[in-house]
Amino acid sequence: xxxxxxxxxxxxxxxxxxxxxxxxxxxxxxxxxxxxxxxxxxxxxxxxxxxxxxxxxxxxxxxxxxxxxxxxxxxxxxxxxxxxxxxxxxxxxxxxxxxxxxxxxxxxxxxxxxxxxxxxxxxxxxxxxxxxxxxxxxxxxxxxxxxxxxxxxxxxxxxxxxxxxxxxxxxxxxxxxxxxxxxxxxxxxxxxxxxxxxxxxxxxxxxxxxx
Numbered sequence: 001x002x003x004x005x006x007x008x009x010x011x012x013x014x015x016x017x018x019x020x021x022x023x024x025x026x027x028x029x030x031x032x033x034x035x036x037x038x039x040x041x042x043x044x045x046x047x048x049x050x051x052x053x054x055x056x057x058x059x060x061x062x063x064x065x066x067x068x069x070x071x072x073x074x075x076x077x078x079x080x081x082x083x084x085x086x087x088x089x090x091x092x093x094x095x096x097x098x099x100x101x102x103x104x105x106x107x108x109x110x111x112x113x114x115x116x117x118x119x120x121x122x123x124x125x126x127x128x129x130x131x132x133x134x135x136x137x138x139x140x141x142x143x144x145x146x147x148x149x150x151x152x153x154x155x156x157x158x159x160x161x162x163x164x165x166x167x168x169x170x171x172x173x174x175x176x177x178x179x180x181x182x183x184x185x186x187x188x189x190x191x192x193x194x195x196x197x198x199x200x201x202x203x204x205x206x207x208x209x210x211x
Contacts, residue, residue: 010082016089021036021058042211062090081124083124089147091107127163131151167202
């Protein structure tokens with residue numbers, strides 16, 4: 001597979017706290033400390049001649065509806081050539097900690113709107129990242145009832161929009177089969193450093209980097 005990003009491309013990471021990962025809001029170029037930073041750093045080190053610009057606009061706590069609300073400022077206005085999206089776990093989480101669910105139909109409608117605007121207004125390429133969940137602590141297992149249908153929506157939208165797809169949920173399940181789940185994400189949601197590195201490698205492989 002050849003590299004997806006051409007010389008001078010702008011690549012935008014979008015999502016929730018997993019993407020945000022402590023980025024400094026005062027600096028538009030700050031990538032946080034997680035998979036987005038790791039992936040961008042490795043790509044830039046391996047292919048400096050491409051001069052690819054990476055941006056991160058993940059916001060902790062966001063759901064699909066929050067991305068819709070800020071899409072103009074935090075995506076369209078930035079004019080990226082590629083948009084990588086990881087969203088969905090908070091659409092599930094709020095059902096269980098706040099009694100504020102995101103119905104499946106609303107989740108799909110919000111996500112489709114994001115992708116449609118990227119395609120129609122930017123003509124940018126899409127990289128869709130699968131929301132994921134590990135079974136720690138014990139209560140996380142019950143969340144599967146809500147999350148699994150949302151994962152299927154993301155997979156279906158990836159096919160429909162011709163997006164590249166990063167199967168994070170499956171990747172973490174495979175990793176947790178040989179090492180305890182909490183090694184990769186202590187609360188089942190937020191990755192450890194090793195978890196972020198695992199994500200970065202999977203993301204890079206998806207965009208054509210042989211790591």
